[in-house]
Amino acid sequence: MERANTMLNQINLNQDFGRSRKVCVVGAGRWGKNHIKTFADLGVLAGVVETNQDALLSLRKQYPDVKLFTNIEHALEHDFDGFTIATPVHTHFDVAKAIIESGRHVLVEKPITMKSTEALELKRLAEQNKVNLMVGHVLLFHPAFRKIKELIDNGILGELQYVYSNRLNLGTIRTEENVFWSFAPHDISLFQYLTDSFPQVIASSGAMIIQDGLHDTTITTIKYPGNVTGHIYVSWLHPFKEHRFVVIGSNGMIRFEDSMEGKPLVFYDKGVVWQAGKPQARDGEVSHIDYDKTPPLTLELKYFVDHLDGTPVEIANAQNAVEVMQILEGATESLMKGQDQTTVKLQKYAS
Numbered sequence: 001m002e003r004a005n006t007m008l009n010q011i012n013l014n015q016d017f018g019r020s021r022k023v024c025v026v027g028a029g030r031w032g033k034n035h036i037k038t039f040a041d042l043g044v045l046a047g048v049v050e051t052n053q054d055a056l057l058s059l060r061k062q063y064p065d066v067k068l069f070t071n072i073e074h075a076l077e078h079d080f081d082g083f084t085i086a087t088p089v090h091t092h093f094d095v096a097k098a099i100i101e102s103g104r105h106v107l108v109e110k111p112i113t114m115k116s117t118e119a120l121e122l123k124r125l126a127e128q129n130k131v132n133l134m135v136g137h138v139l140l141f142h143p144a145f146r147k148i149k150e151l152i153d154n155g156i157l158g159e160l161q162y163v164y165s166n167r168l169n170l171g172t173i174r175t176e177e178n179v180f181w182s183f184a185p186h187d188i189s190l191f192q193y194l195t196d197s198f199p200q201v202i203a204s205s206g207a208m209i210i211q212d213g214l215h216d217t218t219i220t221t222i223k224y225p226g227n228v229t230g231h232i233y234v235s236w237l238h239p240f241k242e243h244r245f246v247v248i249g250s251n252g253m254i255r256f257e258d259s260m261e262g263k264p265l266v267f268y269d270k271g272v273v274w275q276a277g278k279p280q281a282r283d284g285e286v287s288h289i290d291y292d293k294t295p296p297l298t299l300e301l302k303y304f305v306d307h308l309d310g311t312p313v314e315i316a317n318a319q320n321a322v323e324v325m326q327i328l329e330g331a332t333e334s335l336m337k338g339q340d341q342t343t344v345k346l347q348k349y350a351s
């Protein structure tokens with residue numbers, strides 16, 4: 001991953017990142033529009049596939065030189081170098097499979113598929129067809145998280161002890177995947193990045209309020225080797241947006257507030273020391289850390305374009321996608337065991 005960070009820094013400096021490349025975006029909905037705009041700004045947008053005619057009409061006005069299609073088969077007849085998929089998750093596997101089998105590079109939005117076995121199949125297909133398969137774990141490209149990783153890797157934080165993420169909002173309520181599948185792929189991909197390992201144990205619980213069978217809020221605890229623990233709290237039934245990420249190390253602590261004004265990244269020179277056999281809080285300086293404010297989606301899509309020459313991708317690659325899917329499934333298994341098997345029942349004393 002250190003090498004991957006160096007490569008990412010090089011992208012920032014490299015202005016000539018492949019304007020001769022042609023990219024086609026599949027799905028022009030809420031998020032796909034961001035792919036389209038970013039690729040247009042990068043000068044590589046050449047095609048869009050969208051099943052909705054109204055959406056196509058408005059794209060025709062906005063991007064008169066871009067080829068538009070209503071299905072992927074027609075788009076595959078053209079000479080695009082790579083595709084990104086921003087359609088609903090249940091379509092990802094079939095669309096990605098068709099693209100990979102045509103020998104073209106692809107970036108699939110998160111969650112990559114509905115099952116880890118499908119993600120594994122796409123990974124193998126991509127290897128056989130010698131194409132890059134990337135997943136839209138966009139926060140792996142976020143300069144603030146790359147700074148956090150730097151502080152862990154160069155020992156400033158000491159031993160990594162605890163990580164948590166709150167991703168809460170009254171946002172898009174999906175009907176095919178629950179809130180954990182919708183929001184937490186980002187957090188899991190970050191936990192994987194920061195710990196450089198694979199979890200040993202996962203436990204998840206939550207509440208289904210709006211739709212039967214789909215959780216609206218979940219709290220998940222993940223244990224990594226070396227006694228590193230973390231939790232992920234996600235909800236789309238929450239009165240305000242809170243994207244908070246906290247990292248606790250033996251020598252210091254970090255807080256990143258992605259939903260606050262100015263998106264502060266703060267280092268706390270605080271911790272716990274042992275004095276006369278007792279743990280004591282150690283209070284130290286609080287300092288703000290600067291980081292590059294380039295939007296992570298721009299960095300992610302630039303990285304994808306930069307690898308359309310077939311150089312293997314290292315960040316948000318197929319292996320990362322499969323691992324995140326396995327962790328999503330582990331959490332789902334725990335969620336579905338439900339309250340009966342994982343919790344202790346309480347009864348109030350009679351008064």
Ligand SMILES: NC(=O)c1ccc[n+]([C@@H]2O[C@H](COP(=O)([O-])OP(=O)(O)OC[C@H]3O[C@@H](n4cnc5c(N)ncnc54)[C@H](O)[C@@H]3O)[C@@H](O)[C@H]2O)c1
Nearest residue numbers: 027028029030031032049050051052086087089109110136
């Ligand atoms: N990386 C991120 O931060 C992020 C953020 C939001 C959404 N997403 C992901 O992006 C994907 C899309 O989410 P969204 O919110 O934009 O959904 P959306 O429903 O707003 O848009 C999906 C679009 O795909 C079109 N579509 C459906 N099937 C198609 C097909 N077979 N071929 C072509 N077009 C098709 C629909 O008409 C629609 O316009 C999801 O996987 C979601 O999880 C990622």
